[in-house]
Amino acid sequence: MLKEILIKGFEKFNAGLNGEADNPIHAIRNNAFALFEQQGFPHKKLEDWKYTRLSKLVQNEFNIPDSASIDENSVKPFLIPELKSNLIVMVNGIYNKELSDIKGGEEYFIGSISDGAEKYPDLVEKYFAKISNFTLNPLSALNTAFAREGVMIYTGKNTGIELPVYILNLIDAQNSLPIAQPRNLFIASEGSSFKVIEDFHTIGSNTNYTNAITEIYCGKNSNVEYYKIQDDSDKSFHTGSTDVKQERDSLFTATTISWGGSLIRNNLNILLNDENIETHMYGLFYARNREHIDNQTFVDHAKPHCESNELYKGIIDDNATGVFNGKIMVRTDAQKTNAYQSNNNILLSENATIYAKPQLEIFADDVKCSHGATTGQLDKDAMFYLRARSIGENEAKVLLLNAFASDVLDKITIEELQAHLRNLLLKKLKREL
């Protein structure tokens, strides 16, 4: 079983980390692992895991890779065309310096989390494993135990990173059944801004598992745009959590696109920790064959005068399953909150399934909150209208689904990324990919 493999793996991993005892990341490893060991993988009796079972994941004989190297040519096919960026290539969850291309700048830091910990020990001490609370989430504890060479981004006060930070996560499943546990920490100081893309792909046809954690701290009046793209293979398992803390006057936008993987479970947790904060959460998922895609979002309005806005759209075909669970918490203090949530799903086959669960918990009395969830099939009248204008049945379907997805893709502000995703979506809808 996977848990036993991880226990053995952790002993070996820990023994190999001699001399890092002072590292603030290292200091909490043992605690985190003990927690995982005690709780194990989440099971279906937990309310949040009712629709997503990990039984198929934990039965695999995975390997914990020590290091991995791939050549430049195997990276190229995955790059987003035309995109000028600060490129970071991660292989099996580990930062690869040779393949990365960081433009660099005086006022910010982009690099590995261990280099970051050397340069900014206080910052890492202050934020690492503080935004993502691993005591509540055994998968986060597992990631924390194995955290090593993830990405750290730090922007100084009133600065910005001109080009987006593009993190290409490759998992090498050619010769083994790898586990990757990327661990990222992004810190935007007061008044600073950046855009960051996490893009996940698989090389090779073996079963593989990614357990990812990203922590994001949005300082006062900062502006952070975060994209997570999942385009792994049909042998890929992905569990991941993006945990965000926003301070006063900050603006945070998350866009999550999931359309490749055997099982995907995303958590997006955002704490609105002060006043006048704005938060946007966009999501698009397209599940085919036997894929299972689960998105759980939690936005926590803790203080007054904040606004959150959420739009998730799902297309589910064949025997695939989608899950959307969107929780909005408005605490007693959070008067004058505006919180909107919308989730729309299209089922394309009789065997496709969606579990949609909007969850509003409101404890303040002067708020504006709304949510709407719809699930349906393609509009029959629209299909006939298109066909009566000579557009074939498949082409009409592609046109309508493309339009349905556009509401989310339109929100992407990085032009090259938007064009790339539109192109990919069309190919996927036409089953060319």
Add this chain to the structure above:
Amino acid sequence: MLTIKNLNARIEEKEILKGLNLQINAGEVHAIMGPNGSGKSTLASVLAGREDYEVTDGEVLFEGKNLFDLAPEERAREGLFLAFQYPVEIPGVSNINFMKTAMNEIRKHKGEEPYSAPEFMKLVKEKAALLGLDKEMLSRYVNVGFSGGEKKRNEIFQLAVMQPKLAILDETDSGLDIDALKTVSNGVNSLKSDNNAFLVITHYQRLLNYIVPDFVHIMYDGKIVKSGDKELALHLEEFGYDFIKNQEVGV
């Protein structure tokens, strides 16, 4: 061009068309009039291939081909066009992209190369001007937020761009004010030629002052019960549908 013989059709268990016959030749304009529930719009839907209807008997030949062997998109590619009574809103698809996709399907069917962007824009601008359509309407999503009149004009605009052999206008006049009615009619009249034909379905004679038919048919209870020239429409306007009903009962 179009031959309908003994057409019977139903929706769910309800028989609507009960042995309808009609012959339309190139260069002709036919009008079908009739009271509500007589089956006018069912005829239009059956010809365009809407799946809710089941044809139980009879045949329809379009340019020598059995219409019921063709999917809706194949009928359109062969040159059959239905201007919808209730045009459908399609959020996320722009009018211009919609028309371009449609036109290129037709060109592919004819073995022609797709339009180049400038060629297509030229065609579209010319036809938009004909219907007094705002340029801005072309980039808007198909029928989304359009007024009733704008939707109908958009249908005739599509007709003008696609230039079908046979155009069926299903109550295109209903809900139009007199100015919009004139614009739409002028559009249709300018498209008339010896090579195409129109089937105008309407409840009111008013439209036929502008689109003058060669033949007028009166439909009642799923059949054509009387045919004549444009004078028949005027007669109907004067005496109402009751004279048909009374005649029917008398027969």
